[in-house]
Amino acid sequence: MVLRRRYRWLLVLAACGGAAALGHQLLWTRRLLDLLGAGSEASARVFGCFFLGLALGAAVGEILARRVRRPWRLLAVAEAGIALLSVPALLLPAWTGWIWPALGPEGLLSAAGPVLKFLLSFAVIFPPAFVMGWFLPLAAPAILRGPLELGRHGLMLYACNTLGGVLGLAVVALLALQWFGAQGAMLTVMAVNLCVAVGLWRLDRGPEQPAANLPAAREDARRDRGPPSPTLRAPLLLSAFSGFAILAAEVAALELVMLVAPLSFYAPAAILITVILLLGAAAAVTPLLERKFGGAERLLPTILILSGVATAAAPLLFFALALHGPGLPPAATLTQFLANLLVFCLLCLGPGLFLAGLVFPLTTAWLGTHRGNRSGRSWGWLLAVNGAGGWLGAELAYRLFLPAFGIHLTLGGVGLLYVLAGAAVYAAQSRPRRTSDGALALGGGLVVLLLLTVWLRGLPVTNPHQNFTILREQTGREGTIAVVEHPQLGRAILVSNQYILGSTQVHHDQARQAHLPLLLHPAPREAAFIGVATGITPGAALDHAGVDSITAVELSGNVLAAARDFFDDHNRGVVGHPRAVAVREDGRTWFAAARGRYDVVVGDLFLPWGPGEARLYSVEHFMNVRRSLRSGGIFCQWLAMYQLTPEQFEIIAATFREVFPETHLFAGGFRHQSPILALVGFADTPLDWDVVADRCREERAAGGVRDLLMRHPEGLATLYLGPLRSEDLAPVGPLNTLGNLRVELDAGRERVTGNPGAKYFYGSRWLEFAGRRESLLGETGLLPDHLAPHPRAGRLLMEADLAWHRELPQTADLLREAFRILPATMLRDPAADRDTWPGKPALP
Structure with a gap:
C-alpha cells in the first residue's frame, strides 16, 4: 500500500516535471534565438544542445541509479538544480549585451561567430537539459519494486511525464507568455521545478519501502551492473531507430501542416502539442495492447509495418482533408482555432504518429521481459539512445531529406524505413513465425513503394x-x-504556400522603398537593408551613384539563392554585385554587431504575425539599428499597413519613436488596397527639405533614378504624412520588446481568429488615416510654402485609386484636382519612367 501510494504521488510529480521541461525548452529556444538570431543554424544548435543534453543525462542517470542509495534526494536536488541552471537563460540579455558589439560584423562572419554561438547555446541549454535527463532513469528503479514493473507501471510514468509536457507547452505558449511575458513565464516554470523538488524531497523523507522488496532490488542491480549486455542490443537499436524515425516524421509533418495553418506563433505550438499528445497517449495504452495481443515482442513488427504505411499515407490524408474536405474552418476565438487545428492534425497525422509512438513504449516493455530488467535498471540506456536518435533524425530531415526529396517523399521514405525495420524485427525473432506476419510485411512494403513511386510524386506543395x-x-x-x-x-x-515575399508585378513600388530614404540623406555612402526577398529593394540602391557600398542582410539562404537566380533582371544583380555584399544572418544580430557603420538603414516589410518576425519591431532591435548609424544617419522601417490593426500600428509606432524621437511618416504610394508606410527615424538631425531638393537634383543629373515621384521633391511631398509626435499616439501601454512579444502575439491572435483583415489598414480605413495625418500636418507648418499643398494631392490620388477600382464617376474629378496641384515639370519629366506611377489609373 505504501509503495503504491508513493507511485501515485510520483506520477503527479512526473507530469509536473514534464510540464516544466517542455515549458523550459520553448522558452530557452525563444531566449537563445533572441540572442543568436532566428536562422536555421541557430535553431539547429539550440535543438541539438537540448536533445543531446537529455540523451547524455539519461545515460549518466542510468549509471547513477546503480550507485545512489537515496535516489529521491538526488532527484530533488536535480530538480532544484534545473531551476538554478535556468538563471543564465533568465538573465541572458543582462550578461550578453556586450558580445556582438565586441565581435563586430567581421568577427560574426568569421569562424569565431559560429563557434561563439555554439558555446553560448551549449552553456545556456546543455547543463539544465543534462540534469533533466536524470529523472526517468533514477525514478524508475527507485519505485519499480514488488508488483510494480517496467512494462506497465514504468510506461505509465513515461506517459505522465510526456503528457505533462503537453500541459507545459499549452500553458506557456497560450497563457504564460501573454500574461507574464518571457521573463515572467520563465520564473513560473522555475517555480514548478522547485515545487517538484519539494515533492521529491518528501518521498525521500517518507516511510521506507517494505524490507521484502530490498533483496529483489539488490539482485536487479547486481544483474544489471556494467554496460549494456548482449541481450539489450536489439532494444537499443530499436530505441535509437524509433527516436530517429519519429523526429524525422515530426519535422516533415510540421512542414506539411504549415502549408495550410496560418503563419503565427500559435500554429507550430499547437502542432507540437498534438504530436506530444499522441506520443503520450500511445505510451499510456501500450500495456493494454501488450496484454490483449500477446506481448511486446510479438506486437513490434506489426506496429512497425503499420506505422510505415500510415506515415507514408499521411500526405494523401492531408490533401483529402485540405482540398476535398473541411480543411481548417474559420475560428471565432483562439480556443476554437486551436481545437480545429488539433482535429485536423489528428485526422491526417494521428494514425501515423500514434502508431509510431507505440514503438518506443513496446521496446521498453520488451526490455522489461529481459532478465534483471523488470525494475527498469537498464531503461536509461534506451532513453539515451532514443534521444540521440531523435536529434539525428531531425537534423537529417532538415538538412538532407527535405531539401533533397521534399515533404511528401520524406514522409514516404520514413514510412519505408518503418516497414524495413518491421521486416527486420520479424526476421530476427526466435519465436515461431506466423505466415500472416510475413504477408503483412510484404504487403506493407508494396503499399509504401506504390506511395513513393506513384501517388506521392504527383502531390503539390503549393495550392x-x-x-x-x-x-x-x-x-x-x-x-x-x-x-x-x-x-x-x-x-x-x-x-509556405501562404505569403508572397515580393513579386515583379510591383517592382517599382519595391524599388521606391530604397529610393525614398536615400533621398532624405544628404550624402548616403553606406546603405544597409534588413531583408532581401526578391532583391529589388536593395538593388534599387545601385541606381544612386553616390552610394559606395550596400549591405543586404537576409535570414534565409534559399531566399538569397532565389533572388540571385530568378530576379537578377529586376534587382540589378545585387546578389554578387561588386558594390554590394549579401550577408546570410539575422538582421537583429548583424546590427547589434555593426556600430557606427551606415548612413541609411532600410527595414523591409516584415510579417507581424510570422513566428519571430515581430522581433524586428522590438525596442531592442531599434536601439541596435540606431547604434549602427553614423552621425546624421537615417533608419527607415517600412510597414505593411494592410497587415496591421490600428492598435498594432500604435504599438510599433510608439516603440519606434521611443528610440527615434525625430520620426516622420511617408506613404509608399497611392494604392488603397495594399498601402505601405515608412517610419523614418533621424538619428540626430531633422528632416530638411532643402536636402531633399538637392538630392533629387543630383539624381536627375546622374540619370539613375527614373521613378517619377522620386526625381522631384514635390513627388516626395505628395507621399509625406507628417511628423510622428507623442500627442498623435494613443496610450498603448508597454512597448514591444523581446520579453513581452506584444506585436507577435496580438497579430497572431488576430490572424487566426474571427475575420482576419477586418481591422487592418486598407480601403476606407487607410484613407481615413491618411486624411487625419494630412490635417495634422497642416497644423505643424513644417513644409516649405511651395511644397505645402502637395500632401493634399497625395490624399486625392489615394481617393482616386479607390474610386477607379470601384468604378465611381468622381475618379476624373479627383485626378484633375490633384494634377492642378502637382507641377507640370514633374508630370511631364521626359527622363522619368511613367510606369512607376504608384496608383490607378496610370498616367496618360
Missing part, C-alpha cells in the same frame, strides 16, 4: 487552385520556399 507555375521549390528548416510565376503577380517568392 493547385492558385494557378502558380513552379520554377523552384525548396523545403528545409526555413520552411517551404517556392519561386513561382503567376499571370497577375509575375514572378514571385511564395513562403
